[in-house]
Amino acid sequence: MSEPIDATVADGVGHVTLNRPKAINALSYEMIGLLTGVFDAWRDDSEVGLVVLDGAGDRGFCAGGDIRELHEMATSDRHEDAHRFFREEYRLDAAIARYPKPVVAIMDGITMGGGIGLAGHASIRVVTERSKLAMPETRIGFTPDVGGTWLLASAPGELGVHLALNSRTMDAADALYAGFADAYVPSEHLPHLLQALAERADPGTPSEIVMLFDETPGRSKLALARDWVDACFSAPTVDEIIERLRTAEHPDASAAADELETLSPTALTVTLEAVRRARTLPRLEDALEQEFRAVTWFIEQHDLAEGIRAQVIDKDRAPKWNPARLADVPADLAARVLDEQRYPGVWG
Numbered sequence: 363m364s365e366p367i368d369a370t371v372a373d374g375v376g377h378v379t380l381n382r383p384k385a386i387n388a389l390s391y392e393m394i395g396l397l398t399g400v401f402d403a404w405r406d407d408s409e410v411g412l413v414v415l416d417g418a419g420d421r422g423f424c425a426g427g428d429i430r431e432l433h434e435m436a437t438s439d440r441h442e443d444a445h446r447f448f449r450e451e452y453r454l455d456a457a458i459a460r461y462p463k464p465v466v467a468i469m470d471g472i473t474m475g476g477g478i479g480l481a482g483h484a485s486i487r488v489v490t491e492r493s494k495l496a497m498p499e500t501r502i503g504f505t506p507d508v509g510g511t512w513l514l515a516s517a518p519g520e521l522g523v524h525l526a527l528n529s530r531t532m533d534a535a536d537a538l539y540a541g542f543a544d545a546y547v548p549s550e551h552l553p554h555l556l557q558a559l560a561e562r563a564d565p566g567t568p569s570e571i572v573m574l575f576d577e578t579p580g581r582s583k584l585a586l587a588r589d590w591v592d593a594c595f596s597a598p599t600v601d602e603i604i605e606r607l608r609t610a611e612h613p614d615a616s617a618a619a620d621e622l623e624t625l626s627p628t629a630l631t632v633t634l635e636a637v638r639r640a641r642t643l644p645r646l647e648d649a650l651e652q653e654f655r656a657v658t659w660f661i662e663q664h665d666l667a668e669g670i671r672a673q674v675i676d677k678d679r680a681p682k683w684n685p686a687r688l689a690d691v692p693a694d695l696a697a698r699v700l701d702e703q704r705y706p707g708v709w710g
Contacts, residue, residue, distance in 0.1 A: 364381055365381060365396075366380070366381055366382050366390060366392055366393045366396065367379065367380055367381055367393055367396045367397060367400070368381045368418070369396075369400045371404075371407075371409055371410055372560065373560040373561070374409065374410065374411040374412070374560070374562070375410070375411070375412055375413070375414055375559055375560050376400070376404045376407075376410040376412070376413045376414070377413075377414045377416075377556075378397065378400050378401075378413065378414070378415055379415075379416050379417060379418050380393065380416070380417040380418060380423065380424055381418045382418070383417075383418040383419025383420075383421065384419075385425070385428070386417075386419070386421045386422045386424065386425035386471075386472050387417040387418060387419070387422065387423065387424045387425065387477070388424065388425050388426060388427065388428045388429070388476075389424055389426065389427050389428060389451070389476040389477070389480070390428040390431055391428075391431065391443075391446075391447050391450075394447070394450050394451050394454055395450065397454055397480075398450065398453070398454050398457070401413070401454070401457055401458065401461065402457075404463070405461070405462060405463075410463065411463065411562075412463055412464040412465070412466065412559065412568050413461070413463060413464070413465045413466070414465075414466045414468065414556065414559060415458075415465060415466065415467045415468065415480065415481065415484060416467070416468040416470065417468075417470070417471070417477075419471075420471065421471050421472060422470070422471030422472025422473060422477070422494070423467075423468065423469045423470055423471060423472070423473045423477050423481060424472075424473055424474070424476060424477025424480060424481070425472050425474055425475070425477060426474045426475025426476045426477055426498070427447075427451070427475055427476040429502070429670055429674050429675075430674070430675060431447075432444060432447065432670070433667065433670040433671065433674075433675060435447070435661075436661050436662075436666060436667050436670070437667050441658075441661055441662065444661050445657075445658060445661070445705055448507070448654060448657050448658075448708075449654070449708050451476065451479065451508060452479075452507075452508065452509070452650045452653070452654060452708045453708060453709070454479075454480070455479040455480065455483055455508050455509050455646075455650065456483075456509070456646060456647055456650060456708075458480060458483050458484055459483035459484075459509070459646050461484075461485070464485050464486060464567075464568040464569070465484040465485050465486065466484065466485075466486045466488065466559065466568055466572065467480065467481035467482075467484035467486070467487050467488065468481075468488045468490075468547075468552060469481050469487065469488060469489050469490075469493050469495060469537075469543065470488075470489075470490045470492055470493060470549055470552065471490075471492045471493065471494065472494050473493060473494065473495045474494075474495065474496045474497070474498055475496075475497060475498060475499065475507075475508065475510075476508055478495065478496075478497060478508060478509075478510055478513070478542070479507075479508025479509055479510070480508075482508075482509065482510070482513050482542055483509055483513075483646065485568075485569075486544055486545070486568055486569055486572055487542065487543045487544045487545070488543065488544070488545050488546075488547050488555075488572060489534040489537050489538065489543040489545070489546055489547075490534060490546070490547060490548060490549040490552070491534060491546075491548055491549060491579070492549055493532075493533060493534045493537060493543075494531050494532070494533065495531065495532040495533075495536075495537045495542055495543070496525075496529055496530065496531040496532065497510045497514065497525060497526060497529065498529040498531075499529065499629070499633075500526070500527060500528075500529050500625050500626065500629045500630060500633055501529050501625065501669070501673055502666065502669035502670050502673050502674065503625075503626035503628070503629045503660070503663070503666045503668065503669030503670075504629055504660055504666055504669065505526075505629055505632050505633045505636055505653070505656050505657075505660060506526050506633060506636070506637070506653075507650075507653040507654075507656070507657055508650075508653070509646050509649055509650055509653070510526075510653075511526070511636045511637050511639075511640040511649050511652070511653060512640050512643070512646050512649035512650075513541065513542055514526050514637050514640070515637055515638075515640035515641040515643075515649075516541050516641075517540040517541055518539070518540070518541075518588070519588055519591065519592040520591055520592045520594075520595035520596050521539075521540055521584055521587075521588070521591055522540070522637050523595040523603075523634060523637050523638070524587075524591045524595045524618070525540065525584075526633050526634075526636075526637050527595070527600070527603070527622060527625075527630055527633060527634065528618050528621055528622065530584075532584065533579070533583070534546045534579045535579040535580055535581060535582040535583070535585075536582045536583060536584045536585075538579070538582070539582035539584050539585050540582075540584055544572075545572050545573065545575070545576040546576060546577050546578065546579045547572070547575045547576060547577065548577060551575050554575065555571070555572065555575045558571050558574065558575070559571055559572075587612075587614060590610045590612045590614070590615045593606065593610065594606040594607045594610055594615060594618075599631075599634070600622065600627065600630045600631055600634055600688055601688050603622070603634075604619045604622050604623065604688075607619035607622070626669060626686075627686055627687060627688040627690065627691045628663065628686070628691055628695065629660075629669075630688075631688070631691050631695055631696050632656055632660075632695065632696045632699050632700065634696070635696035635697070635700060636652060636653065636656060636696070636700060639652060639700065640652070647708075647709070650708050651707050651708055651709075652700055654707055654708050655699065655700055655701070655702060655703060655704070655707075656699050656700055658704055658705050659699045659702075659704070
């Protein structure tokens with residue numbers, strides 16, 4: 363059995379690779395611990411001047427958290443194990459964001475959920491023509507976490523709300539426009555980029571080296587959608603967002619409304635409030651604490667377990683998932699979920 367991560371040091375570069383290619387490098391609890399150990403060890407290692415973070419295989423960097431592992435925790439009353447999973451994952455995400463050495467994250471292929479948590483907070487974030495980025499949590503009755511609300515809150519206009527509620531997938535141009543990436547490097551040039559980072563010839567900083575390989579992708583579809591997205595997703599509630607989408611004169615708006623009506627109303631309601639609140643938070647760590655309060659609530663909810671089962675585990679055999687109606691969601695639900703400290707927090 364191969365190790366779930368591969369970490370090496372050569373030429374002053376610490377190179378850590380997620381190594382579960384058959385699972386698109388889905389992030390397990392074991393991997394979180396191993397990655398934390400690597401980043402801790404390299405923090406004060408004089409042999410490591412910068413860190414490269416990527417994923418094995420040709421399908422993607424990281425498809426997110428190991429959803430099957432989390433489903434087993436949620437359905438077997440191992441809630442404290444699930445809390446521990448998220449606490450340690452969030453601490454790792456924050457450590458990467460505050461790392462004292464440059465971290466170059468290469469989001470080649472699928473990068474979603476927990477993969478965004480690892481790469482989205484790195485100092486230099488690279489996408490390719492194969493990149494597919496998303497925070498897909500509402501599809502399983504959940505809400506964006508791993509600092510995702512912090513990133514979404516900084517997207518232009520109301521794009522962050524749209525990306526969060528509809529779990530919309532971004533290509534490279536979209537990721538750059540929304541602020542989830544810093545550079546576009548065609549995948550065929552990645553080996554040359556890694557070689558240049560190891561050699562670090564003039565210009566010498568990692569950012570300058572990455573910029574040598576940076577190209578311009580096609581125009582962002584998100585940028586082209588700003589008019590109807592801003593007009594519709596600025597509505598104060600999910601119900602009103604759907605109503606505006608229904609009356610907007612754009613086919614993509616109608617499709618977005620159709621999609622929202624199939625998703626968990628509790629997840630949508632909490633997500634809308636979480637992203638909007640994140641706009642006012644001063645630090646990533648504050649967003650992670652808010653997300654953790656939501657996570658601990660969702661772990662105990664039927665919607666999450668049913669959503670994972672119907673959308674991921676038994677998606678070809680499970681009956682159609684039929685979450686509650688928006689009208690059934692209490693008006694104060696989002697505030698209660700995001701404000702109530704029911705368990706020790708991320709740093710508690």
